[in-house]
Structures are given as structure tokens and as C-alpha cells.
């Protein structure tokens with residue numbers, strides 16, 4: 299059994315954009331860029347031709363851009379097979395079914411072997427004791443010892459198989475669930491990540507005592523028949539008890555299910571608080587919010603525990619009644635069996651053997667009742683996993699298109715966040731040519747960040763469309779789209795790892811050249827060089843040891859990694875000093891030279907000098923859109939008018 303965690307798509311798609319060596323004409327632009335970058339950064343200058351490898355670039359590859367040579371073939375990313383998450387689910391379920399079938403076979407043998415002790419008893423009391431034959435006793439004992447040892451060995455084997463089945467399920471479904479959850483969280487607040495816990499629940503169930511009871515359950519009728527053959531009356535007593543136990547089970551399920559589901563819901567809420575606490579640990583400490591945070595977590599945990607107590611109370615009562623019924627059944631069997639023995643219809647050995655078999659027939663039913671809640675939880679967990687994997691948009695295969703040029707069309711965007719009636723963006727329509735740069739300005743809360751997220755597809759519009767090279771973002775192959783766009787969020791978060799890894803978007807196949815190139819394009823090479831460990835500086839989850847501005851600039855390099863064709867920068871200079879501002883201006887100029895379409899959301903006028911167009915957003919709608927100078931003049935006019943009005 300191999301345990302590995304990977305989503306096929308990620309691996310294949312990353313291979314699809316392996317760096318390619320460019321021809322001499324394409325290299326010219328490259329060398330010019332490197333020269334400019336290194337001069338600006340004061341870093342050791344590379345010799346011409348040092349940077350030969352460059353990621354596949356549609357603009358220069360000849361299919362799309364101005365440099366297209368006649369007769370050159372269009373360059374497509376290699377077609378990638380989608381991860382097909384529902385197939386992963388089917389495979390996982392098939393593996394579990396296959397193994398359970400084997401375990402069932404073992405269970406069958408074990409349950410037959412269980413009969414050996416009652417048969418032994420039966421033979422001793424009715425044959426050995428009456429015939430007083432020592433040979434028979436020795437032979438019988440030898441056979442029974444063999445049967446008991448075999449039973450123990452088979453039981454161990456089925457537990458081994460179940461344990462491995464649980465691990466196989468976890469390893470087969472772990473990556474697909476995480477991938478599907480990450481994708482599904484696009485439309486929600488990330489609660490899908492909790493479905494990984496459901497996998498844990500399923501894993502636990504597979505190795506639980508309840509599972510064993512379920513596996514032994516199908517053989518209860520066999521025991522029932524054996525008792526019936528000993529005497530029909532005894533068979534009826536056990537049969538009646540089975541029905542009674544099932545009735546108790548149904549009642550138990552009805553009276554506990556609401557409490558158990560309350561307990562689980564509150565536990566999930568408490569987990570969310572815990573998650574928020576761990577993410578905001580610095581703020582919690584600085585603002586002395588520990589009591590409040592603990593209170594919030596404690597409130598939900600207490601509610602969960604209270605619900606659990608009431609559910610377990612009911613469960614314990616049901617379990618005790620079940621146990622009493624089982625013991626009373628054995629008493630009844632012994633009592634009525636003795637009566638039948640007095641009547642001469644049975645022997646003493648038969649009565650005791652029937653009582654043992656009866657206990658064995660009822661044990662799985664009792665076990666199933668006790669673990670019924672666990673079964674329900676696992677069934678719900680499986681339901682959630684199955685829905686997530688089957689409905690994941692990652693399942694649908696998308697045509698892999700040529701590398702985009704960077705043309706952007708935004709059509710009548712409307713955004714009303716789920717569960718609210720607030721219109722955050724309204725009829726936003728504009729277009730940008732490949733290589734254009736646009737600044738989006740507007741008051742706080744105007745909807746700039748929301749629009750930026752929509753442009754890179756990290757939130758989906760309620761209606762309308764964002765198109766990159768004419769294709770709606772929703773219809774792009776997601777991995778290909780991600781490789782061709784860059785995004786610097788307003789709230790920068792880096793991944794725990796080195797700066798190198800962060801710039802390379804944590805990709806294992808990110809070459810040093812690509813990382814260096816991104817750092818140069820974002821003009822952060824000089825800044826990184828000043829750090830004690832340079833590109834190997836390890837960044838913690840909270841961004842330490844980098845300052846806010848440094849984090850922002852690393853994230854800028856990450857946005858430019860992989861030679862994207864379209865980049866959205868959300869307030870890229872909010873944490874920058876004058877040097878940082880200048881570096882950003884140079885980065886914008888480099889992007890312009892590379893023909894990258896850039897949308898920069900900003901509040902600062904310094905960035906406006908570097909863009910071709912300006913869009914002014916007010917209350918979620920476009921109030922102005924046009925060439926930079928025209929918009930700036932209009933804004934200046936408005937300012938003057940306002941000033942005159944105020945004076946008047």
C-alpha cells in the first residue's frame with residue numbers, strides 16, 4: 299500500500315509551463331530587461347545571454363503577440379487531464395468495498411469458529427461425561443484449541459485489513475478533498491475545509507467496534523438458526539429479543555439524534571473560534587482580548603458539551619435497557635431450557651450451548667445499537683465528502699487555451715454578496731487592451747478591492763462577466779489561468795517558507811531564473827539582497843522577520859512570477875516608503891515594457907503617473923473612466939468647483 303498526497307492536475311499543469319529557451323529575437327527584449335533591472339538594483343550584472351530560459355510566453359511565442367512570425371505554430375499549454383475528484387471518490391469507495399468483502403469472508407469463518415466452544419460444551423456434557431472416554435476428551439480439546447487459535451488469528455487479520463483500509467481511504471481522499479474544499483471556499487467562508495475532519499470520522503469508524511458489530515451482524519441469523527435447531531422455543535426467545543432490541547435502537551436514534559447534531563454544530567462553531575484565535579494571536583495579546591476570546595470559544599464548547607451530555611444520558615439509558623434485555627434473555631433461555639430438559643426434550647449441555655450461542659447472536663445487535671450514533675455521524679460525513687467531490691467544478695474538463703495576451707473585458711458586473719441585499723458593485727463595464735495599465739481610485743468602501751478580486755476570479759460576480767482574452771474567467775482552465783495572472787491582495791499574507799518559495803508561489807518546479815526574474819520585475823532584488831539570508835530567509839506564518847512594506851514587496855514579486863499577462867495590484871504602495879514607491883514605479887514601467895496588463899488599485903497619487911487609464915469608483919459604480927490626463931483634469935476641475943462652491 300502506497301500513501302501519497304497529490305492532486306494530479308497540479309503536477310501535470312506545472313510541468314506544462316516548463317521554461318523554454320527562446321530564439322535570438324525574443325532574447326533581445328530579455329537582455330534589455332535584465333540590464334535595466336540589475337542597474338537599478340545595484341546587483342551584479344548578468345552577462346548577455348545568461349538568462350536564456352524564460353517561461354513559455356504567448357506574446358513572444360508567435361501565436362498571439364506582435365512578434366508573431368508567419369507560419370509559426372500556435373503554442374498551447376499541454377492539455378492536462380482534470381483531477382476528476384468524483385473518480386477519486388469512486389476509487390476510494392471501491393477500495394473500501396473490496397477490503398470489506400475480504401473482511402466479511404474472514405468474519406464468516408470467525409463466526410463459524412465461534413460455534414466451536416458451544417459445540418465443545420455440548421459434546422463434553424452429552425458424550426464425554428456419559429461415555430467417560432478420555433481419548434474423546436483429549437481429541438475434542440485438541441480440535442477446539444486449534445479452532446480458538448485460528449479464530450484469534452483471523453480476528454487479528456481482519457483488524458489489520460480494516461486498519462489499512464482506513465489508511466488507504468484517508469490517503470486516497472485526503473488530497474481530492476483538500477483540493478475540492480479549496481476550490482469550494484471561493485463561494486463561502488472556507489467552512490468546506492472542515493470536511494477534512496469528516497474524513498477523520500470515516501477513518502475512525504472503519505476501525506471502530508461498531509464496524510466490527512456491523513460485520514458480525516449478518517451472521518446473527520446463523521446463530522438464530524442454530525438455536526432454533528436445538529429447540530424452537532429457545533429460537534423464538536432469541537428471535538423475539540432481536541426484534542425488541544431493534545425497536546429500542548430505533549427509539550434511541552429518535553431521542554438522541556437532535557442532541558448529537560446540536561453537539562456537533564456547536565463543536566464546529568467552537569473550532570471556528572479557535573481557528574480565528576490562532577490566526578489573530580498577536581492582536582488578542584496586544585489588546586488583552588484573551589478573556590473575550592476564551593469566552594466565545596467556551597460558550598460554544600459548553601453548549602456542545604451540554605448537548606452531548608443529554609444525548610449520552612439517553613444513549614446510556616438505551617444501552618442499559620439493551621443490556622438488561624440481553625441478560626434477561628439468557629436467564630429466560632436457561633430457565634426455559636432447564637424446564638425443557640426436565641421434560642426430557644433437551645440435555646443440560648444443549649441448554650448451556652444454546653445460551654452461549656444466544657449471547658453471541660445478540661452481541662452484534664447490542665454493539666450496533668451502542669455505536670449507532672457513530673454510524674450516523676459517519677454516514678453524514680460520507681454524504682458531505684461525496685457531495686463536495688462530486689459537485690466540485692474541478693471535475694469539469696476545460697479546454698486549455700493558448701497563453702493569453704492580457705486583453706481584459708469587464709461586462710455589466712453586479713455583485714450582491716451571498717446572504718445580503720447590499721449591492722457592492724453595480725453595472726461595471728470597461729475594457730483594457732493587452733499591455734494597458736489602469737489605476738482604480740475611489741473612496742474607502744467604494745468597492746475597489748471587491749472589483750480587484752473579481753478581476754482575478756477570486757470571487758465570482760452575481761451577474762456579468764470578466765473576460766481575459768475574450769474567455770470568461772469561469773471557463774478558463776483554472777490552473778492555466780492562475781499561472782497567467784498575478785495578484786497582490788490588499789491584506790498581504792505569505793506562506794510559511796523561504797522568500798524564494800514565496801516568490802515562486804510554493805511551486806517545486808520554479809526555477810531560480812524565474813524567481814530572480816520576478817524579483818527583478820517587481821524591483822525587490824536589492825531589498826532581498828540586504829537580508830541576512832537573502833532569498834533563503836525563512837518567513838513565518840505571520841510574515842516575521844519581514845516588515846509590512848517588505849512583505850508587500852515580496853508579494854509584488856510573487857504577483858509577477860511566471861511572466862503573467864495580467865496583474866492586479868491592490869494598494870501595492872500602502873506600506874511603502876519613498877524608495878518603495880520609486881521601486882514600484884519602476885516595476886510598473888518594467889511591466890509596461892513587457893506588455894503586461896496591469897490594474898493597480900490605489901489611494902496615492904504617486905502611482906497615477908505610471909498608468910495609461912484611470913477608473914474612478916464611487917459607491918460601487920464607475921463615476922469616471924478614461925485616459926489618465928483627461929480623468930485627472932476632470933478631477934481637478936471638480937475639486938476647483940467644489941472649492942468655489944464652499945467659498946461662495
Ligand SMILES: Nc1ncnc2c1ncn2[C@@H]1O[C@H](COP(=O)(O)OP(=O)(O)OP(=O)(O)O)[C@@H](O)[C@H]1O
Nearest residue numbers: 715718720722741742743744745746747748749788
Ligand atoms: N462579503 C461581503 N459581504 C457584505 N459586504 C461586503 C462584502 N464584501 C465587501 N462588502 C462591502 O463592500 C464594500 C466595498 O468593500 P471593498 O473592500 O471593496 O472596499 P474598498 O474600496 O477596497 O475600500 P478600501 O479603500 O478601504 O480598501 C464595503 O462597504 C464592504 O462592506
Ligand SMILES: [Mg+2]
Nearest residue numbers: 746747748788
Ligand atoms: Mg480595498
